[in-house]
Amino acid sequence: MTMDAAKPRLTDIGPPRYDKYLPPVILKNYGKWKFHESLRPGVLCHVAESGDRLYTVRAATPRLLSVQTLRRYAELADKYCGGYLRFTSRNNLEFLLTDHAAIEPLLAALEAMKIPVGGTNNSISNIVHTQGWVHCHSAATDASGLVKAVMDALNDRFTQEDMPAKLRIAVACCLNMCGAVHCSDIAILGVHRTPPKVNHEQLTKVCEVPTLIASCPTGAIRPTTIDGKPNVEVIEEQCMYCGNCFSVCPAMPMSDAEMDGLSIWVGGKVSNARSAPRFSRLAIPWLPNHTPRWPEVVQAVVKIVDVYRADARPFERVGEWIDRIGWPRFFELTGIEFTRYHVDDFKYAPLSYARSAHVRH
Amino acid sequence: MAEAEGKSQPGVSPETPMLDELEQGPWPSFVTEIKAAAGSNASARDLLGQLELSYEDRLSHWKHGGLVGVRGYGGGVIGRYSDVGEKFPNVAHFHTMRINHPAAWFYTSDALRVLCDIWERRGSGLTNMHGSTGDVILLGTSTDQLEPTFQELAQAGFDLGGSGSAMRTPSCCVGMARCEWACFDSMKLCYDLTMAYQDELHRPAFPYKFKIKCSACPNDCVASVARSDLSLIGTWKDEIQVDQAAVKQYAENGLNILRDVCGRCPTHCMDWDGETLKIQNRDCVRCMHCINAMPKALRPGNERGAVVMIGAKAPIVQGALLSSVLIPFVAADELFETLQELLKRIWDFWDEYGTNRERIGELIQRVGLNAFLEGIGLDPVPEMLIGPRDNPYIYYQNEKEGEQ
Numbered sequence: 031m032t033m034d035a036a037k038p039r040l041t042d043i044g045p046p047r048y049d050k051y052l053p054p055v056i057l058k059n060y061g062k063w064k065f066h067e068s069l070r071p072g073v074l075c076h077v078a079e080s081g082d083r084l085y086t087v088r089a090a091t092p093r094l095l096s097v098q099t100l101r102r103y104a105e106l107a108d109k110y111c112g113g114y115l116r117f118t119s120r121n122n123l124e125f126l127l128t129d130h131a132a133i134e135p136l137l138a139a140l141e142a143m144k145i146p147v148g149g150t151n152n153s154i155s156n157i158v159h160t161q162g163w164v165h166c167h168s169a170a171t172d173a174s175g176l177v178k179a180v181m182d183a184l185n186d187r188f189t190q191e192d193m194p195a196k197l198r199i200a201v202a203c204c205l206n207m208c209g210a211v212h213c214s215d216i217a218i219l220g221v222h223r224t225p226p227k228v229n230h231e232q233l234t235k236v237c238e239v240p241t242l243i244a245s246c247p248t249g250a251i252r253p254t255t256i257d258g259k260p261n262v263e264v265i266e267e268q269c270m271y272c273g274n275c276f277s278v279c280p281a282m283p284m285s286d287a288e289m290d291g292l293s294i295w296v297g298g299k300v301s302n303a304r305s306a307p308r309f310s311r312l313a314i315p316w317l318p319n320h321t322p323r324w325p326e327v328v329q330a331v332v333k334i335v336d337v338y339r340a341d342a343r344p345f346e347r348v349g350e351w352i353d354r355i356g357w358p359r360f361f362e363l364t365g366i367e368f369t370r371y372h373v374d375d376f377k378y379a380p381l382s383y384a385r386s387a388h389v390r391h
Numbered sequence: 392m393a394e395a396e397g398k399s400q401p402g403v404s405p406e407t408p409m410l411d412e413l414e415q416g417p418w419p420s421f422v423t424e425i426k427a428a429a430g431s432n433a434s435a436r437d438l439l440g441q442l443e444l445s446y447e448d449r450l451s452h453w454k455h456g457g458l459v460g461v462r463g464y465g466g467g468v469i470g471r472y473s474d475v476g477e478k479f480p481n482v483a484h485f486h487t488m489r490i491n492h493p494a495a496w497f498y499t500s501d502a503l504r505v506l507c508d509i510w511e512r513r514g515s516g517l518t519n520m521h522g523s524t525g526d527v528i529l530l531g532t533s534t535d536q537l538e539p540t541f542q543e544l545a546q547a548g549f550d551l552g553g554s555g556s557a558m559r560t561p562s563c564c565v566g567m568a569r570c571e572w573a574c575f576d577s578m579k580l581c582y583d584l585t586m587a588y589q590d591e592l593h594r595p596a597f598p599y600k601f602k603i604k605c606s607a608c609p610n611d612c613v614a615s616v617a618r619s620d621l622s623l624i625g626t627w628k629d630e631i632q633v634d635q636a637a638v639k640q641y642a643e644n645g646l647n648i649l650r651d652v653c654g655r656c657p658t659h660c661m662d663w664d665g666e667t668l669k670i671q672n673r674d675c676v677r678c679m680h681c682i683n684a685m686p687k688a689l690r691p692g693n694e695r696g697a698v699v700m701i702g703a704k705a706p707i708v709q710g711a712l713l714s715s716v717l718i719p720f721v722a723a724d725e726l727f728e729t730l731q732e733l734l735k736r737i738w739d740f741w742d743e744y745g746t747n748r749e750r751i752g753e754l755i756q757r758v759g760l761n762a763f764l765e766g767i768g769l770d771p772v773p774e775m776l777i778g779p780r781d782n783p784y785i786y787y788q789n790e791k792e793g794e795q
Contacts, residue, residue, distance in 0.1 A: 037542075037546065039462075039542060040542065040545035040546065041463055041550075042589040042590070043545055043548070043550045044550050044582075044586045045491035045492060045493055045550060045560075045582070046493045046548050047582065048495075048578040048579055048581065048582035049578070050502075050548075051497045051499045052497055056569065060567050060568060061567035061573065063567075063570060063571040064571055065571055065687045066570075066571065066686055067686070076569050076570075076571070084569060090419055091419060091520065092418070092419045092420060092423075093421070093521075094421040094424050094425070094518075094519055094530070095424055095517070095519070096425070096427040096428040097428065097506075097507035097510055097511045097516045097517075097518070098427040098428065098430075098516070099424055099427060100503050100507050100518065100520070101503070101504060101507055103500075103503065104501075104503045104504055107499075107500045113501065114498075115497075115498055115499075115503075116497045117496040117498075117521060118496070119496075119562075119612055119613050121521070123520075126569075144417070144419070145419060146417060146419070158523070160523065161519075162451075163446070163451045163452070164421075164438070164530070165453065165471060165485070165530060165531070166451060167451055167453040167471070168451070172442075172446070174421040175413055175446070178413050178416070178418055178421060178422075179413070179416075181418040182415075182416030182418045185416075185417040185418055205705075205706050205707060207705035207706060208523045208705075210523065210617055210705055212617065212705060212706065212711045213614065213616075213617040241747060241748075244747070244748075245708065245748070247710075272706065272707060272708075273707075274707050274708055278748070280454070280455035285451060287449040287450055290449070290450075300614040300615075300616055300617045301609070301610045301611055301679070302616075302624070302678045302679060303610060303679045303680045303683055304655050304656075304678055304680045307616045307617060307713055309711060309713070319449045321409055321446040321447075321449055322412045322413055322446050323412055323413070344647075344651050345651055345684070376710060377709065377710050378710065
């Protein structure tokens with residue numbers, strides 16, 4: 031298609047109307063669903079007050095998708111469910127069926143294409159993640175590769191519903207956390223561990239010094255003058271490697287192949303079910319960036335999953351399980367070393383000190 | 392970018408021994424996806440080569456962003472340049488386009504094909520379905536392709552999403568389209584808000600980003616409480632609807648109702664005697680646990696609406712925040728109007744007092760909740776707090792007796 035000069039230039043049209051791509055069964059029963067049940071892992075049945083049934087088949091995607099694969103998804107949707115499909119907030123693919131008899135052939139087709147089906151109820155759903163080295167400048171690690179390696183090891187936990195409760199994993203490749211991993215059952219977070227190396231010459235050309243100084247949460251960036259021009263210096267012992275200065279100023283690079291790596295956080299949740307939403311807390315301060323399959327990270331995540339799965343009671347999310355058994359026992363059961371890095375020393379640190387005599391033995 | 396326009400180089404896919412390892416195993420592989428696109432697209436081929444180099448070097452090879460975009464918009468495109476462009480010329484400029492997704496990510500096969508056809512011709516043929524904020528991410532094209540891609544997408548009914556210090560693309564859960572627990576129409580509200588604030592979305596004018604997420608029940612499937620400056624979470628006012636016969640059926644099927652339902656209720660507001668489930672609804676905090684455990688037997692009440700919460704964000708700059716309660720209940724049919732008025736006041740206050748790159752949650756932390764509430768004309772209510780203050784350092788105001 032070439033641009034038609036006669037066509038008016040369109041702006042601010044917004045997204046497609048919210049009901050534009052809904053299948054007829056949804057348009058008919060919109061807001062009138064009665065209950066749902068699980069037919070098998072990855073297959074849900076929603077029943078409307080009218081008695082209509084909507085079957086959902088949920089399948090895994092790598093999130094990074096080629097147009098070739100998207101077209102294959104479209105073909106499957108055409109063949110089995112009138113062309114209606116959606117994606118979930120965790121990057122799964124969902125086929126929306128009204129014909130019960132089409133479920134088995136669709137599952138067979140997905141199996142033939144080696145696409146895992148699952149991610150429902152008490153399973154480990156797909157990993158929410160960020161861009162990593164595929165497309166980001168501040169990444170301390172790659173996200174897609176980590177997700178692939180971890181989910182290869184946890185594939186059975188996706189395709190079966192054999193966890194005590196749902197377990198949500200997220201990956202973010204730096205503290206900017208485009209993946210908002212901070213409230214996940216298990217979070218894998220890329221970290222830098224070296225202060226930025228100031229490129230003083232580039233800085234004067236591309237950065238605004240007051241903005242740069244204000245970007246530092248710990249006041250580690252101080253104004254200075256170099257060759258008669260405003261510049262900055264970094265008080266290195268005050269830097270906790272958040273990378274915010276690099277976000278506002280390219281002359282503050284901090285990536286380091288040996289020192290960058292991953293930290294693991296546990297026990298967060300966003301749902302209000304039972305306990306309130308909460309942040310994940312530090313389990314492992316650092317693991318190396320061992321490409322291409324991050325064996326140390328995979329091993330650590332699988333260990334935490336296995337211990338939780340064996341020890342948690344029905345309906346206990348990871349954080350609720352730790353509430354019951356306590357952090358000392360979490361470290362004991364998982365074999366993870368407790369270190370000085372687990373003690374918070376930022377803004378709200380005192381809120382994490384134990385303020386009771388409640389000690390388990 | 393596209394073969395037809397003569398920019399690609401006839402090329403062989405690069406050797407990628409490290410990435411090839413990530414084609415092993417049962418989980419679908421992103422490497423296989425890049426290779427699929429690389430078969431007919433030179434930029435996808437160079438992306439593969441550059442990514443292999445990153446796996447060898449264990450460093451990113453993307454440079455700090457750059458200002459690129461389409462005419463009249465201040466966002467929606469993320470500038471991206473390679474630091475090894477001489478080696479991988481087809482990704483020397485490799486900008487991301489964010490496309491505002493359809494509510495709750497519903498598509499038809501035809502809609503998907505339209506996106507594919509445009510992006511195959513105009514870009515790398517690689518996407519993210521979807522980005523963290525919700526947008527369709529079109530991964531990588533050159534500067535000259537931005538405007539034509541934008542206009543082709545617009546003709547097909549799609550618009551760019553938000554980036555920079557702007558309102559970001561709002562997102563929502565599946566809501567009334569498929570969920571019996573929807574307490575408000577999250578998809579319609581998300582769409583209405585998106586349309587009402589097209590200018591704020593496309594033309595950055597805020598101190599920093601502003602995200603809105605609509606979850607239609609307290610299960611919060613779009614992580615609204617953790618990931619949005621304005622979090623809307625569905626709830627209800629009246630009693631949980633109970634089908635006692637269905638409750639009994641769950642017990643007969645082996646659910647330990649006393650231990651796993653009543654025992655896990657955060658306010659201990661329910662009791663089960665083997666025959667009847669009794670709920671003290673005035674103590675219920677609408678957490679969803681009992682309803683999640685017995686979806687055929689229990690349903691939210693009929694007087695539905697949302698809790699309006701404010702301030703969530705990731706750690707940068709001053710630390711991560713979860714949203715906190717701003718309005719304990721707004722009826723479903725009053726939500727859009729109420730939010731429009733509320734947003735106007737919040738954005739005015741933020742515009743007046745927010746510093747550069749200060750999210751609304753951090754501004755509230757800095758000036759205090761009282762100052763914020765006064766600024767936007769809301770009275771404090773106990774639902775906003777875990778509890779009243781426990782320190783006696785009170786700034787008493789000099790009010791004379793009889794004066795308000």
